[in-house]
Amino acid sequence: MSNKYIALPKGISEKTFDSAIADFRSVLGDAAVFTSAQQLAPYIKTMMPVPDSDHTPSAALMATTVEEIQKIVGICNRYKIPIWTISTGKNLGYGAAAPAERGQVVLDLKRMNRILEVDKDLAYALVEPGVTYKQLYDYIAEHKLGLWLSMPAPSAIAGPVGNTLDRGVGYTPYGEHFLFACGMEVVLANGEVLRTGMGSMPNSNTWQVFKWGYGPYLDGIFTQSNYGIVTKFGFWLMPAPPAFKPFVIQYEDEEDIVEIVEIIRPLRISGVIPNAVVIAHALYEAPVKARRSDYVTGPGSIPDAAVRKLAKDHHLGIWNVYAALYGTPEQNEVNWKIVTQAFSKSGKAKILTEREAGDDPAFKYRASLMRGDMTLQEFSLYNWRGGGGSMWFAPVSQARGSETLKQMALTKQILAKYGLDYSGEFIVGMRDMHHIVDVLYDKTDPGQVKAAYQCFDELLTVFSAQGYGTYRVNTAFMDKVAETYGPVQRQVHKTLKKALDPNGILAPGKSGIH
């Protein structure tokens, strides 16, 4: 085993790796190639219940230009070195900045961070991979462009390219991010540079305004995949509405999710409520306000009675529906009437606006997310159990009340079996709901690590047996999820991989594609 490197790519000798590293250095300079344990430390920590050594990189490369990346893939092809590309590298709960497999070289594009264009009139942006939401937010504010971002909860420290390429979600009307992507530049494994859609045509000025181009639509195959390295990315921004009215609707019983979803769905599909609504369980919001240890001690999941007490103490519903209206004050007034009428019928809902809940810390951060303002408040989740263990369990559900209740109950039951809490929410969809559960555990406690692993495995097994597929998963479980989608899809993915990357140098293992 090597002393020079903290890990080596699978099947690559130290000697071969020496040559590859020397070549990387000649392209990027010594300062942009990391191999020491100290330099690689920030690429190693994950929140998954597997040893960090399973995902330890052999090196990290910081490229800033397309030409450098073309040369890097050339070197990788020559020596058969696998590279794992990250943009802002904050895929927390999905594998962070660490590669899928031990020994892969991380290609870190954080420093490739130019905002190439923001068009105020057509409301779009074209950016490089390292641009953070915070950077773009400040740029838009500085230039008074009057455009809003849609971002995931890690807002300030994450970025639109990595988030959208992993098909992430946000909370404004543009919350299903990939729907609003428009045009990519991709370095292919053979070093060629593809611009998707209208970008393929020389002198076209419609790259960021028309998604489809001509012929098969290709952008999709570069998301959640390992078919290319995205180096430019276009997406649409929302013009700031004249008025914004965030609100929360609270319900007191878990079974009420049925009523909530049945009321929300038609409002969402018809556009009365335009944004990616969140239906958050009390345990998802609780960490912002309360400490777990004040309500439960010892092993096991938190009992329902404690959750009810906690919700009461901290002015939370058992379900908390966060949504907003965007438009002129008159439009919002009309829609507000429709919303309040719909939710008032059963007498179970408690409807709160900024006036009543404006100072509430949970309401505040939710309102920020729904208008694309920076906040990292949701990281409070990590204090619930402490110890930095987290995996997102993310099955897709129909936006149908009975289905969401069934998924919630099933998840909660499996979590409880392993002593874990249901920190769950349903988000986004018009016709679907991303059911998002933070499987929180203490990574410093070997017992909880083992339980969390087995629990997650069982969640995937049981859900797929019921026909519930997962939309995204951490790097320890990608093969398992790929299996659940059946052999034909897997074979097609493989065929594409062979055609586009015959040496298998790009992110082997991503989405179970090797």
Next chain:
Amino acid sequence: MRKTKSVRTVTALMLSISVIAAMTADIACATAETNTEKGFRWRNGAEVYSKVCSYCHESQVGPRLFGRELPPEYIRTIVRNGSRAMPPFRPSEIDDESLARLAEYIQRN
């Protein structure tokens, strides 16, 4: 302003010489557009703190860092390695020099 080409953040791409200047005088870097040197620099420790750390450390997600005279070496180690619920930050996000100044800034405040 309709469109703007090739804008790096003011924090990106500062010559190391202007880093020294920025330490004595708190000037923003206006040369981002013409500067082609590689690298990533923040204006000063306060900027990194307010644009990154403060979102967690001023909102009760992480413990307060000010007023505790935390040793810079400790701060640097936590930032690079992460610690339990605290995610690590890479040199591509916060370069070594900026991190050193951030750590001093936190210790001083």
